[in-house]
Amino acid sequence: MNHAIISCLHANLPAVEAVLNDIDRQGIKTITCLGDLVGYGPQPNEVVELIRKRGIATCQGCWDEDIIDGLNACECSYPSQLAERRGHLAHQWTDDQLTDENKSFLANLPTSLRRDRLLFVHGSPNSQHEYLLPDMDAFAALERVETAGADILFCGHTHQPYVRELRGGSIHVRLQNADHDSGQREELTLPMRKIVNAGSVGEPRHGTTNATYVIHNDATDEVEIKEVAYDVGRTCQAIVEAGLPKVFAWRLSHGFEFAEQAEDASHVCER
Amino acid sequence: MSQTWLISGSPGCGKTSWILKTMLSHPGACGYLRLDGHSDIGLEQASNSGIDQAFLKDQIPQLLDLSETQYASRSQQDDLLALIELPQFHSPQHVDLAGIDPRIKNQLEALQLHPDRHLHFGRDHELPSKDKLEFKKLESLNLSLNRSVWDPPSLNTFWFELVNGAYGDVYRAKALMNLPDGRSMFFNWIVSQESSQFFPLQEISAPNGRPASLSELVVQGKHLDCLRIQSTIDLCLLNDAVLEMHQMPLRDQQKEAIPLS
Numbered sequence: 075m076n077h078a079i080i081s082c083l084h085a086n087l088p089a090v091e092a093v094l095n096d097i098d099r100q101g102i103k104t105i106t107c108l109g110d111l112v113g114y115g116p117q118p119n120e121v122v123e124l125i126r127k128r129g130i131a132t133c134q135g136c137w138d139e140d141i142i143d144g145l146n147a148c149e150c151s152y153p154s155q156l157a158e159r160r161g162h163l164a165h166q167w168t169d170d171q172l173t174d175e176n177k178s179f180l181a182n183l184p185t186s187l188r189r190d191r192l193l194f195v196h197g198s199p200n201s202q203h204e205y206l207l208p209d210m211d212a213f214a215a216l217e218r219v220e221t222a223g224a225d226i227l228f229c230g231h232t233h234q235p236y237v238r239e240l241r242g243g244s245i246h247v248r249l250q251n252a253d254h255d256s257g258q259r260e261e262l263t264l265p266m267r268k269i270v271n272a273g274s275v276g277e278p279r280h281g282t283t284n285a286t287y288v289i290h291n292d293a294t295d296e297v298e299i300k301e302v303a304y305d306v307g308r309t310c311q312a313i314v315e316a317g318l319p320k321v322f323a324w325r326l327s328h329g330f331e332f333a334e335q336a337e338d339a340s341h342v343c344e345r
Numbered sequence: 346m347s348q349t350w351l352i353s354g355s356p357g358c359g360k361t362s363w364i365l366k367t368m369l370s371h372p373g374a375c376g377y378l379r380l381d382g383h384s385d386i387g388l389e390q391a392s393n394s395g396i397d398q399a400f401l402k403d404q405i406p407q408l409l410d411l412s413e414t415q416y417a418s419r420s421q422q423d424d425l426l427a428l429i430e431l432p433q434f435h436s437p438q439h440v441d442l443a444g445i446d447p448r449i450k451n452q453l454e455a456l457q458l459h460p461d462r463h464l465h466f467g468r469d470h471e472l473p474s475k476d477k478l479e480f481k482k483l484e485s486l487n488l489s490l491n492r493s494v495w496d497p498p499s500l501n502t503f504w505f506e507l508v509n510g511a512y513g514d515v516y517r518a519k520a521l522m523n524l525p526d527g528r529s530m531f532f533n534w535i536v537s538q539e540s541s542q543f544f545p546l547q548e549i550s551a552p553n554g555r556p557a558s559l560s561e562l563v564v565q566g567k568h569l570d571c572l573r574i575q576s577t578i579d580l581c582l583l584n585d586a587v588l589e590m591h592q593m594p595l596r597d598q599q600k601e602a603i604p605l606s
Contacts, residue, residue, distance in 0.1 A: 154501075
């Protein structure tokens with residue numbers, strides 16, 4: 075059976091509506107959302123309410139967490155001073171706009187969702203703020219999936235969709251008692267694991283302005299990355315009218331691949 | 346025998362790059378002067394920022410400054426190649442020296458400089474022509490950034506946004522920018538090029554507070570949103586406390602690197 079995974083909606087209502095329509099047209103009934111319902115975009119309440127109304131299973135993203143925990147939730151995850159200051163502007167604006175009811179909804183979202191051997195998170199199993207980039211070291215990537223006890227890890231956060239298959243993984247084990255090394259060594263070969271990044275519905279950064287999401291078939295494990303065009307101009311106009319930084323509209327209207335990355339993308343805040 | 350050439354052309358045609366290349370291949374002494382040029386209807390010249398002079402001086406430390414009178418008199422010396430850069434939108438109506446604008450002639454006279462050649466980009470074939478652009482309308486923005494130090498990743502983002510049109514249609518941008526580790530970077534971009542050029546200057550300041558070296562940004566284009574450019578720059582520059590956070594470990598590293606006697 076096919077199910078859809080969406081992520082990083084970022085208060086972009088036209089994009090969310092277009093993606094949900096696309097999913098509905100295919101008759102897909104199960105949708106999982108990987109968080110970041112708000113932030114940067116101009117319609118945070120409308121997006122949260124649409125997700126609530128549709129009863130879409132959702133885990134908490136970094137923006138959803140920060141809007142509840144405050145600006146100090148993880149300042150160190152900003153890749154630059156400029157990104158941090160712009161992020162603060164967007165945070166303050168979003169905080170002012172969101173209703174208490176919608177804040178409460180975001181506050182109560184789980185950090186991960188599990189369905190059998192499938193794990194759904196925003197950033198990584200470690201943190202909503204960790205980026206699992208497509209070129210991340212294979213050992214570290216495999217470690218994230220394996221220690222979370224998943225066959226397939228669905229994530230977002232990077233705004234760049236990808237499917238990464240981790241084959242040929244193995245673990246070397248040396249057995250050691252409390253007082254001596256038994257000398258017994260074992261090599262365990264791991265079955266293939268997958269990381270599937272759903273990209274972003276509301277703020278794509280993969281080279282086009284199209285929203286992205288993924289469809290996974292849980293019988294065949296086939297994954298398809300989908301792109302959906304939407305009325306980008308409508309969102310850009312709403313950003314400007316809302317008084318958010320114009321550069322957010324400019325960025326959205328270009329869908330640049332360029333994205334700021336922290337020096338250590340896998341950094342995990344230890345607040 | 347000394348030579349004095351006037352090199353003119355529209356913004357971004359490659360005057361400074363050609364001058365650098367020519368000077369580097371000249372065996373004798375070199376002198377340089379950049380004139381402001383004159384605006385035309387709808388075509389605004391960038392004011393003389395000193396970026397080109399500072400960049401060339403960094404690349405050729407013995408470069409003579411032709412604006413200083415004592416050096417103008419040295420133009421009579423053997424082997425001196427004196428190159429005068431002039432931003433000029435339109436091709437001169439007459440060839441060679443007869444094509445020099447009388448206003449420019451007066452400026453040169455005042456500095457006792459007497460060109461024996463005038464080459465214009467787009468007209469004279471010995472100059473490259475790949476970056477020749479025809480401008481019908483051009484606005485210019487010149488921002489002094491002296492003593493400002495950038496957060497490096499923010500600078501990267503700002504430059505990307507600037508040359509990709511986030512603040513208007515930019516045709517030409519160049520800058521000297523200070524980094525917290527004491528380096529100064531020359532940024533150079535023209536719309537006809539595929540990518541920006543980034544050159545670290547050879548002279549590096551000590552990571553000890555704000556550097557004294559020249560830092561400026563020149564942008565030319567259409568519909569430039571100067572206020573947003575300035576406000577974005579403000580978000581990118583380091584305050585004293587953060588600058589100190591960057592520089593303190595660098596100073597400590599330098600101390601550790603000094604061997605004990």
